[in-house]
Amino acid sequence: MPKILIVDDEKMIRNVVKEYAEFEGYETAEAENGMEAVEMCRKEDYDIIVMDIMMPRLDGYSAVKEIRKTKHTPVIMLSARGEEYDKLFGFEIGVDDYVVKPFSPKELLARIKAVLKRGSSPDDSVKMEKISFEGLEINVTGREVTIDGVPAQLTPKEYDLLFYLVKNKGIALSREKLLEEVWGYDFYGDDRTVDTHIKMLRSSLGEYRKFIVTLRGMGYKFDA
Amino acid sequence: MPKILIVDDEKMIRNVVKEYAEFEGYETAEAENGMEAVEMCRKEDYDIIVMDIMMPRLDGYSAVKEIRKTKHTPVIMLSARGEEYDKLFGFEIGVDDYVVKPFSPKELLARIKAVLKRGSSPDDSVKMEKISFEGLEINVTGREVTIDGVPAQLTPKEYDLLFYLVKNKGIALSREKLLEEVWGYDFYGDDRTVDTHIKMLRSSLGEYRKFIVTLRGMGYKFDA
DNA sequence: AAATATTTTGAAAGGACGATGAAAAATGCC
DNA sequence: GGCATTTTTCATCGTCCTTTCAAAATATTT
Numbered sequence: 001m002p003k004i005l006i007v008d009d010e011k012m013i014r015n016v017v018k019e020y021a022e023f024e025g026y027e028t029a030e031a032e033n034g035m036e037a038v039e040m041c042r043k044e045d046y047d048i049i050v051m052d053i054m055m056p057r058l059d060g061y062s063a064v065k066e067i068r069k070t071k072h073t074p075v076i077m078l079s080a081r082g083e084e085y086d087k088l089f090g091f092e093i094g095v096d097d098y099v100v101k102p103f104s105p106k107e108l109l110a111r112i113k114a115v116l117k118r119g120s121s122p123d124d125s126v127k128m129e130k131i132s133f134e135g136l137e138i139n140v141t142g143r144e145v146t147i148d149g150v151p152a153q154l155t156p157k158e159y160d161l162l163f164y165l166v167k168n169k170g171i172a173l174s175r176e177k178l179l180e181e182v183w184g185y186d187f188y189g190d191d192r193t194v195d196t197h198i199k200m201l202r203s204s205l206g207e208y209r210k211f212i213v214t215l216r217g218m219g220y221k222f223d224a
Numbered sequence: 225m226p227k228i229l230i231v232d233d234e235k236m237i238r239n240v241v242k243e244y245a246e247f248e249g250y251e252t253a254e255a256e257n258g259m260e261a262v263e264m265c266r267k268e269d270y271d272i273i274v275m276d277i278m279m280p281r282l283d284g285y286s287a288v289k290e291i292r293k294t295k296h297t298p299v300i301m302l303s304a305r306g307e308e309y310d311k312l313f314g315f316e317i318g319v320d321d322y323v324v325k326p327f328s329p330k331e332l333l334a335r336i337k338a339v340l341k342r343g344s345s346p347d348d349s350v351k352m353e354k355i356s357f358e359g360l361e362i363n364v365t366g367r368e369v370t371i372d373g374v375p376a377q378l379t380p381k382e383y384d385l386l387f388y389l390v391k392n393k394g395i396a397l398s399r400e401k402l403l404e405e406v407w408g409y410d411f412y413g414d415d416r417t418v419d420t421h422i423k424m425l426r427s428s429l430g431e432y433r434k435f436i437v438t439l440r441g442m443g444y445k446f447d448a
Numbered sequence: 449a450a451a452t453a454t455t456t457t458g459a460a461a462g463g464a465c466g467a468t469g470a471a472a473a474a475t476g477c478c
Numbered sequence: 479g480g481c482a483t484t485t486t487t488c489a490t491c492g493t494c495c496t497t498t499c500a501a502a503a504t505a506t507t508t
Contacts, residue, residue: 143396156441
């Protein structure tokens, strides 16, 4: 479950956000000011930070600036109506969203969800539409794979696995790494599961199975 | 550098967009209402217009209609959820994108970038008044669907869902994405709701249900 | 060449997922 | 307010997918 760091000097606000967030199943942590937030981020990774601007000790945007030196945690800024928006948005860091106080907790939660879903990858604009290797074509947006023009019936796992291999083409990937990245960190199962899926993927790819190379004692890689 | 015309009666919104846009290196200009926007467009060419719908003096789509008489500037519409959503799509002008308020500035900028890059809507055919796939005809203006010439009785949700699928045809859409885009970011409900509406839509589409493809483990897409 | 390590393959069980129908809840209309 | 329509929730069923496991095949080492 995603972990949210809530930073606000008003205990009331923190409580409200916390309650709603936990009801949604998120884990929460709190900080009273920017300084505390920075320290907490040093020690731990959060999935998203909800940060007020006006705070004693260290204000919200200075805090974000500091945190962003080492991490790329998404941030949603809170600001009181009438506060200086110019300052906020002229700020060199890109925050992911902003919410004006007083806000509805439901709305804030919706935004948190939206930001989390969007994914916080440093550059998500790099999204190729189609990748092809000889007659093997992967349509990423349509989640479709064709072999010499004929649609291949890949199962979800096969597709995910292929996509991950291709995304990391030329790179040796251990079974552990594949399990972690394709299956998810919460998968507790047999290493050999990967083998089976590689087998099925190969059979789905027909002659283009040649791109999937076994690295004995290591794992697999996509080599084109 | 591309020039953006930002049209909104709320100064706050204008500022937010302006700051983000300028940070990205765009030039910006502002107008407080539709009337002002029309006049500014007479005097100068902009590369893209971000236009609110609800405004005093002259509303957003009347303004776009007027501007479009002489220019073909791409437009991104802003609208409050629930407000003008339906009308927007029934409207004869083709806007290039729409963003529902409250929006994240980062997302808006991403959309601006996208529109500028492609210079047209995700699927150009949607700009037309009628879109058809074999015997399935969607009359965007009249918000009407006919099957082999016979009017189909789609419920509002069915229509919205179909329209969104068509607008993004060929693109894999998760249930979450569909809920967010068709239902709204503030919909707190079951994922399975999508399934049910897909079911009903399919039954409404008769033989053309074939265009709606299930992507197991993923979601759905419109494939024609 | 034999022994060992590792991968490939096949098959079977269990689980996950989507389709569907029915009922409840919400919405809109008169 | 009451009725009809639409939307949402929920549980069931069948199918497809995933995982496990063991045997066979292949590669590596001794």
